[in-house]
Amino acid sequence: MKEEHKKKLESLIGFQMLTIFFVLFFVVFIVISFLRMDGLRGSTLKEQEMMLEDVVRQYENSKEGLSNNIALFEKDYFNRAEAVEYALQKMSLEDITVEELKKLVTLMQVNKIHLVSDDGVIIVSSSEESIGLNLRENKEASDFWKVIDGKEERAISIGRKSIITGEKRIFIGVKSKISGISVIQLDVAMEVYEKTISAFxxxxxxxxxxxxxxxxxxxxxxxxxxxxxxxxxxxxxxxxxxxxxxxxxxxxxxxxxxxxxxxxxxxxxxxxxxxxxxxxxxxxxxxxxxYNNAVMELIVMGGILFVILILIYFMLKRLIKKYILSDLENIDKTVHKVLLGDVDSSFDSVKSLELQKLGIILENWREAYNHTSERLMKLVERLNPDVAIFECIQEVNKVVFSSNICNLLEIQDETLQDISKDCQKFKNYINKIRQQENDEGYIKLNSGRYISIDTLGEGEGFYGVILDQTKELKRVEQVEEQMKRDSMTGLYNRLGLEEEMKKSLIIQPNQGIMMLFDLDNFKKVNDNEGHQAGDDALKRFGDCLRHCFRSQDIIARMGGDEFVVFIKDTLSEETIQSKCNLVLKQSRHALLEYYEKYQVSVSIGVAVVSTELATYGALYQNADNAMYMAKRLGKNTFYIYKMESK
Structure with missing residues (x-):
């Protein structure tokens, strides 16, 4: 292994390792960050839920305390009103004065005391300005009307506005037994009540x-x-x-x-x-x-993770250099020696366990080197007869190839023997063939087959693979054809129709007729007999169109119960009408069962190619309009679109 190759390999491995470690670092860091942030968010929400449960629990407890306090408040002030009643029973109505009531106000710790007559009028009060007020005439005092009438014994009104001042007050009233007095009413400041319930x-x-x-x-x-x-x-x-x-x-x-x-x-x-x-x-x-401390935590965590990964990186790099690269260098040197004829060289100096297995394989290869290349080529040929490989070993000026290369390149054995005697001559021959490649990288041979040649190596080595691409190209063509076909009927689909029509309109710009067919009442078949019966009806109609039109006509199912036929030629209107009537007749026969049950018929719309209608989109739109016109005419008929009918 040359020193520059060794350095390149070290750099490549180092770069790949760095890339992996940095990607690993960011992935792990992002995952840890997400988990940490999500944990903090979850912890916050958990604490909030606990606090909220505690608040609601305190609220439920306070409701009971509030209810009890209100009850005690009402009981206390009803008792005070009854105490006033008791104090006044010893006096006649004429003896009850404002001054007497003021004394009771002080004693009972209320703001005012009113004595109300049977007519609802305040006849005596600790507040002189209240005397004469008629409670029956004020809706604010409606809580006490039943007490005045004797229907209830007591009443309390919390937060009712004062008739005089308009301030919110608390009024307590009890039925009086004193002659001439119907109700004894206490006036208490709202603040007293609020103070009572404030804790709750x-x-x-x-x-x-x-x-x-x-x-x-x-x-x-x-x-x-x-x-x-x-x-x-x-x-x-x-x-x-x-x-x-x-x-x-x-x-x-x-x-x-x-x-x-x-x-x-x-x-x-x-x-x-x-x-x-x-x-x-x-x-x-x-x-x-x-997330108060989360950022600092993540920075520290990221730093620790980064340091750990860097340490692992340098450790792995050292181990790879010691046990992998050195072994690869030894293997490379030994392979070169063997290729140069030194078959006594050994691969037993490999240290790493993984490469030891490779060393054993190479050792076996070395022992049978004189026949290994041929065996390898035969093995490749047996694995796939459509694949041939070759290699030019510059050091020994030897060309090695699989035996099926003649069949794939369609050349004679004599030609192969001639060009394989010299590496450069073989290389020139292969490069010459590659000049015939098309834009997709395929080479067409005289027999019509297609091959591809991939070559690698420059300088000391030249090798490559020859693939017979004929089957693959046919498979691709079949897939492309299937993409243009409707799986149920085998007719063209919308994509196939559009593609074939565009080809036809390019070849014959002003010729062609589009006929659009729609099955009337087809939905009833699906609704009453199921989709299997509906599919059967669609297949029958597709076969009907095949019988009614020529093989060169483009027949397509657009989807659902909609079909289209594009006739590439120009026909007279009489011929078009005859063709439509033929389809109506044949479809009636093909769909007779469904016609009798559900009145399934065919509506046909026709659009003829012209200067104004020269595209797929325009033809389809006008054929569709014509088809709907046929439906409006009563269905089971056809309508030919004309420019003047637009």
Whole structure:
């Protein structure tokens, strides 16, 4: 092995190894990065789900506490109203004054006390401005109408607007037994109620959850889209898109954010949502927090992986150089010696296990070198008689070839013996034959067969392979022909029709007739008897067209129940009509069974080649229009397209 060849081989192996290692590095790095990122995303979503479950659990618990507190609140203030009733029972209505009620206001820790008559009018009140108000005339007081009428014993109205101030208040009323007084009503500030339930509200629940600026918890009214609360360490708004309506906001909350982050308040965040009652609870974590340390981890991991691969690369390169390249060099030297006649040279210096097997094979080859070339050529010939090989060994000026080379090249034995005496003469002969190659690299012989010759080597060696390509080319032609045929009927398909028509229109530009056939009511056959019967009908009609037209006419099935025939010649209109009538008659006979059952017939559209109709597309379009005209005329007929009928 020459030194320059050795260096080239080392460089090639080194380059291939580097390429493999770099590809391996990037693939492994990308896979590790993806798995790490996906793991972090999954971990974040898992934590969010756990936090969300905890929020919902706290909410469920708070509902029970809220219900209990509201019940206690109502019970307490009903008791206070009854206490007022009890205190006033000792007094006559005339003795009950504003001052007396004010004392009770202070005692009962309420804002106002109203005494309502049977007519619904406030007749006495701790607030003089309320005296004279008629509760029956105000819908705001409708909760107390039944108590006034004696249909209910008590009522409470939370958040009702005051008739005088319009402020939201709490009104508690109980039925009075005092003569002239129908209802005793307490007026309590809304703040008292809110303070009572504050520990159990959605806002209190959310605000109590500890979070940092990179994560948050929120609650939204699922009906109105109102943001009810958000953790206090976060921006007190939740915006997916600037200027969005509540409906658009709710639509965003209906999406699945399991695989991709949502853009909230201008930042991408992983979002987990859960519906509970008429609320939507959500937990989000910024993408930055999720992958906070991931980049540095991946850089360190990539560096470690790169160092490991580089170390492996240099180790493998050293081993290959020591055990593979040196063995290859020894084998190369020994082969050259044997080719030059030194048959005593040995291949026993090979070190690597894999190449030792090669050394044994070469050793056996060396021992029978005088006959090996001929045996090799015969083996190739037996394996494939359509393949011949040759080699010119420049060092000994010897040409070795398989015995079937004469048959493949179609030359006489004398000619072969003459050109094979000298390597250069044989090489010149082969190159001369190759000058006859066509654009596809094939050489046509006198018998009509096709061969290809591939040669390799320059300088010290010249060798090659001769292949008989005749069978392969025929196979390709058959495949191409099959591509143009309809598998069911054996007729041309759309591709074959278009190709053959274009050839015909090039040879005879102004001649030809396109006839388009469509089976009427064919769908009934498929619907009632199945596709097998439908296929049978299509095959029958295809055979009918074969009998009605010449072999040189182009007959095709376009698909479904549509067929086309292109007649390459120009016919008179009378002849065209006769041909159409023949098809109608023959098809009626061929499809008689289906005609009697389902009225299956044929509609024919005809377009004649002219100066205006000179392309496949134009002919097909007008034949199709003519066919539909035939259908409109009642089916089972034909229509010939004419330019004036356009």
């Amino acid at each position: 509200t959605i806002d209190t629940l959310i605000k109590s959850i500890p979070t940092d600026k990179e994560e948050g918890v929120f609650a939204v009214d699922a009906t109105s889209g109102e943001l009810l609360s958000i953790t206090k360490n976060n921006k007190q708004e939740l915006v997916f898109k600037e200027g969005e309506t509540p409906e658009e906001f709710l639509k965003h909350l209906q999406k699945n954010y399991h695989w991709s982050p949502a853009k909230i308040n201008g930042k991408y965040k992983y979002l987990t949502l859960k519906h509970c009652d008429h609320y939507i609870f959500g937990v989000w974590t910024t993408v930055g927090k999720t």
